[in-house]
Amino acid sequence: MEKEILLDVQHLSVGFESYNAKVEKVFFNAISDLNLTVHKGEIVAIVGSSGSGKSLLAHAVMNILPDNARTGGTMFYKGELLTPERMNRLRGHEIAFIPQSVAFLDPLMQVGEQVVGTLGEKARTLQQKAFEHFGLKQSVAKLYPFQLSGGMARRVLLSTSYVAETEMIIADEPTPGLDLKIAIEALKDFRIQADQGKGVILITHDIDLALHVADKIAIFYDGRVVETADTQTFRGDGQGLKHPYSRALFHALPQNGFNLQRCPKCGATCATWNVDEKGMRCGCGNS
Amino acid sequence: MKKGLLKYLFSTVARMLVLLVAVTLMSFLLVHNAPMDPVDAFLGEIVVSEEQRAKIAEHWGLDKSPAEQYVIWVKNTLHGDMGESRTYHEPVTKVLGERFRASLLLMGTAWILSGVLGLLLGIVAGVYKDRWPDRIIKTFSLILASTPVFWIGLLVLVVFAVELQWFPLGLAVPIGKVESEVTWMERLHHLVLPALTLSITGVANIILHTRQKLIDVMESEYVLFARARGETLKQLVMRHGLRNIALPAITLQFASISELFGGSVLAERVFSYPGLGSTAVVAGMQADAPLLLGIALFSALFVFAGNLTANILYGIIDPQIREGGGSNG
Numbered sequence: 001m002e003k004e005i006l007l008d009v010q011h012l013s014v015g016f017e018s019y020n021a022k023v024e025k026v027f028f029n030a031i032s033d034l035n036l037t038v039h040k041g042e043i044v045a046i047v048g049s050s051g052s053g054k055s056l057l058a059h060a061v062m063n064i065l066p067d068n069a070r071t072g073g074t075m076f077y078k079g080e081l082l083t084p085e086r087m088n089r090l091r092g093h094e095i096a097f098i099p100q101s102v103a104f105l106d107p108l109m110q111v112g113e114q115v116v117g118t119l120g121e122k123a124r125t126l127q128q129k130a131f132e133h134f135g136l137k138q139s140v141a142k143l144y145p146f147q148l149s150g151g152m153a154r155r156v157l158l159s160t161s162y163v164a165e166t167e168m169i170i171a172d173e174p175t176p177g178l179d180l181k182i183a184i185e186a187l188k189d190f191r192i193q194a195d196q197g198k199g200v201i202l203i204t205h206d207i208d209l210a211l212h213v214a215d216k217i218a219i220f221y222d223g224r225v226v227e228t229a230d231t232q233t234f235r236g237d238g239q240g241l242k243h244p245y246s247r248a249l250f251h252a253l254p255q256n257g258f259n260l261q262r263c264p265k266c267g268a269t270c271a272t273w274n275v276d277e278k279g280m281r282c283g284c285g286n287s
Numbered sequence: 288m289k290k291g292l293l294k295y296l297f298s299t300v301a302r303m304l305v306l307l308v309a310v311t312l313m314s315f316l317l318v319h320n321a322p323m324d325p326v327d328a329f330l331g332e333i334v335v336s337e338e339q340r341a342k343i344a345e346h347w348g349l350d351k352s353p354a355e356q357y358v359i360w361v362k363n364t365l366h367g368d369m370g371e372s373r374t375y376h377e378p379v380t381k382v383l384g385e386r387f388r389a390s391l392l393l394m395g396t397a398w399i400l401s402g403v404l405g406l407l408l409g410i411v412a413g414v415y416k417d418r419w420p421d422r423i424i425k426t427f428s429l430i431l432a433s434t435p436v437f438w439i440g441l442l443v444l445v446v447f448a449v450e451l452q453w454f455p456l457g458l459a460v461p462i463g464k465v466e467s468e469v470t471w472m473e474r475l476h477h478l479v480l481p482a483l484t485l486s487i488t489g490v491a492n493i494i495l496h497t498r499q500k501l502i503d504v505m506e507s508e509y510v511l512f513a514r515a516r517g518e519t520l521k522q523l524v525m526r527h528g529l530r531n532i533a534l535p536a537i538t539l540q541f542a543s544i545s546e547l548f549g550g551s552v553l554a555e556r557v558f559s560y561p562g563l564g565s566t567a568v569v570a571g572m573q574a575d576a577p578l579l580l581g582i583a584l585f586s587a588l589f590v591f592a593g594n595l596t597a598n599i600l601y602g603i604i605d606p607q608i609r610e611g612g613g614s615n616g
Contacts, residue, residue, distance in 0.1 A: 093517055099508070103509065117518070144610065146606075164516070
C-alpha cells in the first residue's frame with residue numbers, strides 16, 4: 001500500500017534580488033527546479049556539501065526567507081496547496097523546524113522559557129520531559145544561551161520540536177557538536193517519530209549518518225536534487241545509483257575505500273568536475 | 288566577586304577624579320585666557336580709579352599667578368567652599384542649588400518625555416519598517432535631528448506664545464509675583480514650552496536608534512526561529528523585540544543626559560528660563576570664574592553619574608554580564 005504523501009515540493013526555485021555596486025538590480029539563483037516528496041512515516045535525508053543551499057530549502061518550506069528572496073514552484077501539504085498564508089498557520093503547530101545553531105535562540109531569554117515558547121502551560125511539562133529525554137539537567141532551563149555548550153544548545157533546539165508535537169519535522173543539521181551516543185539517540189528519536197507516522201526531513205552534510213536512519217536520500221548539489229534514491233541503493237557496490245555524482249559520492253565514502261575517480265586526460269579528481277542533470281564531466285573538455 | 292567590586296569602585300572613582308580635574312582645569316584656562324577682564328565686566332559702565340580697580344582685583348585674588356589661583360580654588364572646593372559668584376554676589380553653592388532645581392524640573396521632564404516618546408515611536412517605525420507609519424516617523428525624525436534647538440524654540444514661541452497665546456513667552460514663574468505665592472500650575476504652565484523644545488531635539492535621536500536596533504533584532508536568526516515556531520508579529524515584538532532593545536535603550540537614555548545639558552543652555556536662553564544653562568552663559572559673559580567652574584564641575588558630575596547609572600543598570604539587567612562566564616556543566 002502506498003503511504004500517504006505529507007509534503008510534496010514541485011519545481012521549487014529560490015533566488016535573491018539585490019543591488020550591485022552600480023545600483024543595478026541583480027538576481028542570484030540559489031535553488032532551481034527542486035522536487036522533493038515526503039510520505040508519512042518517512043525520513044528523507046537531504047545530503048549535500050556546505051553552501052549548496054540546503055538550509056535555504058528548509059527556510060523556503062517554512063516561509064521564513066528574507067524579504068529580498070523570490071520563490072517559484074508549488075508545494076502541497078496533505079494534498080492541499082501550501083500557500084505562504086497556510087504555512088504561516090501551520091508552522092509551529094503542524095510543521096516544526098529545528099535550526100542549526102545556538103544563534104537561533106534569543107540571547108536574553110532563559111532556554112526553558114524558549115522551549116516552552118508560546119505553547120502555554122501544557123508545554124512546560126513537555127519541556128521537562130524533553131530535557132530528561134535528551135539528557136539535560138532540569139537546572140539547564142534557567143540558563144541563558146551563552147551559558148550552553150554546543151552540544152547542550154543542540155539538545156535544547158531538539159527539545160523545541162519535541163514539545164511542539166507536530167506532524168512533520170524539518171531538521172537542519174541537528175547532529176554536529178553532539179557526541180556520538182547522543183547523536184545516535186537523537187537520530188533514533190527521529191526514527192521513532194517517523195514510525196509513529198510523522199514525516200521528517202533531515203538536512204545534513206553527513207551521508208554516513210543519513211544512511212543510518214533515513215528511508216530515502218536526496219543528493220543535493222548546487223541548488224538541485226540530482227537524485228533521490230532509497231537508502232538500500234547505497235549498499236553493496238552502489239550500482240543502483242543513477243547519477244554519476246551520487247555514485248562518485250558513494251565511492252568516496254571511507255567504507256568504500258575513499259575512491260575518487262580521476263579525469264583520464266588531465267588527472268583532476270571528480271570533486272572538481274562540473275555536474276548537471278544528466279552527468280558530470282571534467283572542465284578540461286574530456287568526459 | 289568582592290574583589291572585583293572593589294576594583295570596579297576604585298577605578299570608577301579614579302576616572303571620575305581625572306575627569307573632574309580635567310574639566311575644571313580646562314574651564315579655568317579658558318576663562319582665564321578669555322579676552323575680557325572680570326573687573327571690567329563687573330563694573331560695566333561705572334568709572335573708578337586705578338587704585339580701586341587694583342583693590343577689587345586683589346580682593347578676588349586676581350593678582351596671584353593662574354596656577355596659584357587654581358590651587359586655591361581646588362583647596363577651598365575640597366573644604367566645601369566654592370567661592371562667591373562675582374555676578375550674583377552669592378555663594379556659588381547657593382546659586383547652583385537654586386538654578387539646578389529649576390533646570391532639573393526642565394531637563395527631567397524633557398528627559399522622560401523624549402525617552403518615552405522616542406522609544407514608542409521607534410518601536411512603531413521598526414515594526415512597520417518601510418511602510419507608511421515608518422516613512423512618516425522617519426521623515427519627522429530626520430527633519431528634527433537636523434534642526435537646531437534655538438530655531439525650534441523660536442518657532443514654538445511664535446506659534447504657541449505669540450500667535451495662539453496658550454503659554455507665556457518666557458521665565459519660570461509669572462513676573463512680579465512673590466516666590467511663595469507662585470502655584471504649581473503656574474510653574475507647569477511656564478515649563479511646557481521649554482520642556483517641549485528640549486525634548487523634541489532629543490527624541491529624534493532616540494527614535495532613529497530604537498528603530499534601527501529593533502530592525503536588527505527582527506532580522507535576527509532567533510526571531511526567524513520564533514517565526515518558524517508560529518509566533519505572531521505581536522508575540523515576536525513583545526517577547527523578543529522589547530527584551531533585546533531594552534539594553535541599548537537604557538544606554539541611549541542615559542547617554543542623552545549630556546546632550547540634554549548642552550541643549551538646555553540654548554533652550555533656557557531662548558525662553559529666558561533661569562536654569563543652570565542660562566546661568567552658564569551669564570557666567571561666561573561676565574568672566575565669573577568661580578561660578579563657571581562650579582557649573583562645569585557640577586555638570587561633569589551629573590553626566591558622569593548618568594553614565595555610571597547606565598553601567599550599573601546594565602550589570603543588573605544583562606544576564607551575560609550578571610552571570611558572567613556561567614557554567615558549562
